[in-house]
Amino acid sequence: MKIYKCPICGNIITIIEGNIKPITCCGVDMEELLENTVDASQEKHVPFYEVKDDLILVKVGEVEHPMEEDHYIQFVMLTKDDDLLYIKKFNFNEKSEFKFEYVKGSKIYSYCNKHGLWSKIVQ
Ligand SMILES: [Fe+2]
Structure with missing residues (x-):
């Protein structure tokens, strides 16, 4: 599951099916969000979770991330293979x-508007 961001306006998209190239916004190519590409505190960005029965509580992060107007977690996402996506x-x-629904082996992501994309595999 790939996620793209416009470097000009900040629009964020994902693609459910297909291989679209190029993906443009504001007249420029959108950039694929890659994990752990910004140097920042792991404790505040890597998603943390607790499983209870058939649910998983996802928090960002193990140390609570700030949620301020100019610096916050924009979304969390759970994916499994290419056929499950919760945002x-x-x-x-x-x-x-x-x-979210607990899905063993799924991958959870967190996205900070300043420090990028982070993830963890659900055991
Ligand atoms: Fe951050």
Whole structure:
């Protein structure tokens, strides 16, 4: 599951099916978001989770990430292979945590508007 961001306006998209090239916005190519490409605190960005029954509570991160207007977690996402995708988007004044269906072997992502994309595999 690839995610792209416009370097000009900040639009973020993902593609459900297909291999679209190029993907443009504001007249320029959108950039693929890659994990761990910005140097920042792992404790505040890598998603942290607790499993209870058939649900998984995802928090960002093990040490709570700031949720301020200019620096916050924009979304968390859970994926499994190429056929499952759950996304929870946040506003800056919300708490960056959400309950998803527990799916063993899935991958959870967090995205900070300043420090990029982070992930963890669900055991
Ligand atoms: Fe951050």
